[in-house]
Every structure is written in structure tokens, then in C-alpha cells.
Amino acid sequence: MTRARARGDRTWLFRIASVIVLPLFALVTRIRIQGLERLPRTGPAIFVANHITEIDPVILGIVVYRAHRSPRFLAKGSLFRIPVLGGILRALGQIPVERTATGGGSALASAEDMLRAGGSVIVYPEGTLTRDPDLWPMVGRSGAVRLAWATGAPVIPIAHWGTQNLLGRYEKRPHLVPPRKRIQVRVGEAVTLPASAEAEHDARLLEHATDQVMWAITAELEQIRGPKPDGRLWADRTVPARALTPRGIEKEE
Numbered sequence: 001m002t003r004a005r006a007r008g009d010r011t012w013l014f015r016i017a018s019v020i021v022l023p024l025f026a027l028v029t030r031i032r033i034q035g036l037e038r039l040p041r042t043g044p045a046i047f048v049a050n051h052i053t054e055i056d057p058v059i060l061g062i063v064v065y066r067a068h069r070s071p072r073f074l075a076k077g078s079l080f081r082i083p084v085l086g087g088i089l090r091a092l093g094q095i096p097v098e099r100t101a102t103g104g105g106s107a108l109a110s111a112e113d114m115l116r117a118g119g120s121v122i123v124y125p126e127g128t129l130t131r132d133p134d135l136w137p138m139v140g141r142s143g144a145v146r147l148a149w150a151t152g153a154p155v156i157p158i159a160h161w162g163t164q165n166l167l168g169r170y171e172k173r174p175h176l177v178p179p180r181k182r183i184q185v186r187v188g189e190a191v192t193l194p195a196s197a198e199a200e201h202d203a204r205l206l207e208h209a210t211d212q213v214m215w216a217i218t219a220e221l222e223q224i225r226g227p228k229p230d231g232r233l234w235a236d237r238t239v240p241a242r243a244l245t246p247r248g249i250e251k252e253e
């Protein structure tokens with residue numbers, strides 16, 4: 001095992017970014033993580049999480065970095081076309097996902113290569129911000145399951161709550177007025193998926209496995225928020241009328 005691999009898959013660019021990002025977010029947030037030890041320090045891994053606001057990737061990146069891994073996401077291709085930001089994302093090894101007939105397959109192929117090389121990837125299975133009016137996880141897409149079946153990498157569910165207090169869903173300006181925003185994160189055990197042999201060609205099994213992933217994330221979120229009011233995953237992908245509410249603001253201690 002090389003020295004770099006023994007330390008996980010960090011790069012010098014991530015270390016530089018951490019010098020800027022970690023102190024900045026420490027000023028405006030209080031991040032509490034449960035189950036960080038469940039994030040494998042080495043070897044292939046697929047981290048899946050709920051997605052409630054645009055600031056989520058930064059918080060999840062901090063969590064994964066604390067596990068001594070380089071946070072690499074499947075990210076919207078449009079972000080890579082933004083001047084400067086696109087170059088930074090490429091330099092950090094992020095994977096663009098184009099919303100075309102072939103773009104998704106290309107992204108999954110790149111992610112598969114990264115996993116086969118022993119790296120980790122972060123996937124938001126919903127593919128967008130949740131449309132659930134109360135910010136619970138909604139029905140997911142099958143990319144994470146396909147990656148797991150193709151590579152044998154474990155799927156680790158991560159739930160978080162409180163990022164909406166820093167930046168509301170679809171809002172443009174963060175809420176930086178003190179007190180610091182409390183953000184809770186919980187890492188679960190790897191999801192037990194059905195056997196992969198021929199399963200990816202069975203639409204019913206693929207849907208069932210994807211639902212398993214989303215319910216695993218939901219179960220961890222329930223440990224933070226309390227029981228989910230109903231036993232279903234939101235399926236409507238239109239933007240809800242209450243898109244900006246509720247922010248879920250809690251009284252800070």
C-alpha cells in the first residue's frame with residue numbers, strides 16, 4: 001500500500017481547499033456527526049445522501065474529508081461550464097453529469113473507473129433537490145445501485161438536517177446572522193442490496209433496490225428529525241408551491 005493510499009485518497013488541492021473552507025464554515029455552522037467511523041477510510045465506496053439545498057455538497061464534503069477521503073461528487077454538468085468554478089471542479093476530480101441520453105452513462109462510467117481504482121464517490125440519488133414539501137427524501141434514481149452492482153462497492157447512507165437553515169431550498173442568499181446554524185449528520189451502515197446477477201436488467205428489482213437506498217437514507221434522517229409522518233416516498237418531481245418553506249429553523253442554543 002502506498003503512503004498516499006494509506007492516508008486515503010486526499011490530494012494536495014483538497015488540503016488547500018480545506019484551509020479555506022473549514023475555518024469559514026466553522027464560523028457559521030456547528031456540524032455534529034454521528035457514525036463517522038462507518039465511512040471506510042480506504043477502498044471503493046459509494047456515499048449516498050439526501051439533498052435539500054444547494055449548500056449540501058459543501059457540508060457533505062466536509063464530512064467525507066473528516067473521514068480522510070477526497071470528496072468527489074457526481075455533479076450537474078452545467079456547473080462545469082461556469083468560468084473559474086468549472087476549472088476548480090475539474091481540478092478536484094469532480095464528475096460532470098449531463099442531462100442527455102448519453103451524458104448520464106458517461107458519468108457513471110467515470111465513477112465506475114474511480115471506484116475500481118479504489119476511490120469513493122458521492123451520489124445524490126434523487127438527482128436534484130427534494131421536491132417533498134417537508135424536505136424528506138423522495139423517490140430516487142438508479143445510478144448508485146448500478147454503480148454498486150458493477151463494482152461491488154458498498155453503498156453508505158448519509159442523512160443530514162439543518163443545511164436549510166443556512167441556505168433555504170432555492171434561496172440565493174445564505175443566512176449568516178448569528179447564532180451559528182446547527183447541522184446534524186448521521187452515517188448509517190452499508191445498504192444490503194439484492195444480488196446483482198442479472199438484476200440490473202430487471203426493472204422491478206432495480207426499482208426495489210433504489211427504494212432500499214432511499215429508505216436507508218430516510219431511516220438515518222428519522223434518527224435526527226423524528227419519525228416520518230407517512231410511509232411513502234414523494235414521487236412528484238415538479239417544484240412544490242411551498243418550495244421556500246419550511247426552512248425548518250430551530251432555536252439555537
